[in-house]
Amino acid sequence: MSRISHKKAGTNEKTRFEKIHTEIMDNSVKASKAVASEIASLIKVKELQGDPCVLGLATGSSPIKVYDELVRMHKEEGLSFKNVYTFNLDEYYPMQPDALQSYVRFMKEYLFDHIDIPKENIHIPDGTLKQEDVYAFCQKYEQRLEELGGLDLQILGIGRTGHIGFNEPGSSVNSRTRMITLDSITRIDAASDFFGEEYVPRKAITMGVGTIMKANRIILMAWGEGKANIIKRTVEGPVTYETPASFLQNHPNTTFVIDDAAGAELTREKTPWLVGTCQWEEALTKRAVIWLCQKLEKPILKLTDRDYNDNGMSDLVAERGSAYDINIEIFNKMQRTITGWPAGKPNADDTYRPERAEPAKKRTIIFSPHPDDDVISMGGTFIRLYDQGHEVHVAYQTSGNIAVFDDDVVRFADFVKDYSEAFQLEDKVAKELFDRITKQLKNKKPGEVDPKEVQKIKGLIRRGEAKAGCRYVGTEVKSHFLDMPFYETGLVKKKPIGKKDVQIIVDLLQEIKPHQIYAAGDLSDPHGTHRVCLDAIFKALEELKNKKEKWLKDCWVWLYRGAWQEWDISDIEMAVPISPEELLRKRRAIFKHQSQKDRPLFPGSDSREFWQRAEQRNRGTADLYDKLGLPEYEAIEAFKRYHF
Structure with a gap:
């Protein structure tokens, strides 16, 4: 210990x-x-x-x-x-x-x-x-x-x-x-x-x-x-x-x-070259050079020997020969992270591309911890994967039912009642549902757990919005609602991850046998759900690895980040440019999640709406690439590969 x-x-x-x-x-x-x-x-x-x-x-x-x-x-x-x-x-x-x-x-x-x-x-x-x-x-x-x-x-x-x-x-x-x-x-x-x-x-x-x-x-x-x-x-x-x-x-x-x-x-941890001698392995060199660019507000190719020497990195220059050589190396590495083909470009040399060219058409799973993380965090890439003809599955790991306002439940129950009356249906179930729901919510104390029936309706509201988001991206997108048990407490505080949670992931992966997995690596989610959902995916992959599943050798895992934080630019291994039109399509896909629009129930410390956070973060990433001297784009979605 x-x-x-x-x-x-x-x-x-x-x-x-x-x-x-x-x-x-x-x-x-x-x-x-x-x-x-x-x-x-x-x-x-x-x-x-x-x-x-x-x-x-x-x-x-x-x-x-x-x-x-x-x-x-x-x-x-x-x-x-x-x-x-x-x-x-x-x-x-x-x-x-x-x-x-x-x-x-x-x-x-x-x-x-x-x-x-x-x-x-x-x-x-x-x-x-x-x-x-x-x-x-x-x-x-x-x-x-x-x-x-x-x-x-x-x-x-x-x-x-x-x-x-x-x-x-x-x-x-x-x-x-x-x-x-x-x-x-x-x-x-x-x-x-x-x-x-x-x-x-x-x-x-x-x-x-x-x-x-x-x-x-x-x-x-x-x-x-x-x-x-x-x-x-x-x-x-x-x-x-x-x-x-x-x-x-x-x-x-x-x-x-x-x-x-x-x-x-x-x-x-962040700048170890400022406190002592470093082992200048590849990742640290990349991080240090980008840090130097940001500190001096210079693009990569304009850094000089003196810039390195004056900022605690003289031993890097001594080891590599000159600033020019270091600059070219890091510039090329950063340029090679950029791709408009997130699942690989068919019939292209993929030696320096982040993804493989083959197979040309891939099976892809996007794991979404909540029913809107897919479009908020990687909506532009989601759209591009579909447009480029890949088989796209979205796995919504939790119901997201605690993040729905009570008013929305009453509105949907009222719709069911009005629908029944409008079409002269004799079944009284709809009216009884409305009366029961409104009574339960009226008697609910602040902070009290919702009755199971209300939790179910809130989950169905989120599910309907997720389906609408998928349909907007493309009619052939396949959605899977996993409703992992750890989440279903009715509270922000969840149960520990269990065998059933992991087995649900294992079963889905075995069914689809994907070439690509996208998962939320946004561990700053203040409510902890993203962290647990990612842990379940890692445990499922480990279990499949131990079973020596052959398809797993051809499966790559890419981690995205969500509404709370972006990858540090030095950690990015695949940067997918998003055009102005695609950014607008992404925004419209996010808008399908109406219960989270205007004012989500749990916004965290950021008062902006989720679509605003996502767009500003994506534009911010593109701006960082531009300042490093790389091509200028409207927006960029970023990913880091997980090796298992």
Whole structure:
């Protein structure tokens, strides 16, 4: 098992820009197990000493796998929590403990109900108090913590604003447990859990920065590309009230444990040539040259020896001979990523093309996590694949039923009723459906799970829109609705991926035996569905590989990114130019998803509509290619190949 080291920040050349000791691990599973191992060791040491072990606990997605591992260690290895006292960081206010969004409920579901911790040892801020009683509660919270000797270990996540706990920007380094007003960005990020921003509480009770800073040991965890920018700002930036997590630079025993994606913006990862000697392999050379172009605002072929030497890349020039040779090499590599034939150009030399010429007509599957990711993320390429005569299948992995407004359900139920009356159908089922649905939705509380019938109707609405999108692209496009079981909870929080989810993918792949697979590699999706859907595809491919399926040798996998983020230009391996006409067709295909038009239920932090995000991102990619000195296009959709 991986271990967390206790080195100080900036103790070697690679980490000299970092002011907090940061451990980067391959993935969140390995990292979470390392954190859980340290917690377990601390519990055991304290037990041997006859002392209580006082833990500060966090909620959210970051610590879930840590809690899973602690539960496993309790059940399989006999790890006892009888000497453990816990203090949770925060709770929404007001909040009932049994509400879906309650952190009391969260902690019970993920940890407390599965271990032997005494109930009286559990401390969580109380969201049911009268407002005038909150101050006294917070004082007692701090007092009880001090009576136990303070926190032995505090685990943290980090918000996009840099908040720890609910200590929003502006929080004092000396702040204690108190009620605070939530930042608008925090409320937007929480909107999906509450089925709408308007239902997110405006206040919360949180442990203060000063309380956190008094912990003997602090571990902060962050996973995914979405946390990369705030991690860089916290670890390498100045200590500032605008980024409360930056106060941790002044804590003597803090470690950030992050995965590769969350560490992507740190200097040692993004621009390692600035912190030491590099092994200039192909991918790093390409990344460095593009970085230099963007920094100096120069096209590739105009870079000089001095440009390289003045920006920490003199050893690259020394190794390769001259800037001219490097420039030509990288220019050619970037030019060869561009193709108007995403499934290969028939009867053409494919030596330097991203895709194979043969077979001339390919079977292609586009996996779409939600019922609109296909057209939002790669609609132009989807259109081109169909227009160029390939057999195109679209596999919609989930129903997308939680992302539909209640008003749309009533509208469709009303249509069924009116249809029945207009054609004088005697069946009363339609009217009963309308009456039942409107009653169910009228009685539904904010944030409450939809009844199964409503979930089904919402799923059918999304399915109908997906079919309309496919028909707009072409009548012979084949759509498959997989309705993977992990998604069907009625909540933003989903079940873990299971064997049934993977088997559904395996069965479809076996049926079609595709030459090409397109899948969403957009792991910054804030709701996690894209990540799970991609994991299911990878597991299915691994299973088929183990079965030695012959067709798999001729199958290539291309990853696209969606509404949240684009590939870094240095990672792009296939760039498909989109003409003005194709961009308009893509927009119209997106418009077929009417329930997501104007104002989607879960827009994330970006207020733009999905078609606007997609077009601006595609135009932005084309602009980057243009600035590198490559051909100028209206828009470009980008892909990275996955090798399995």
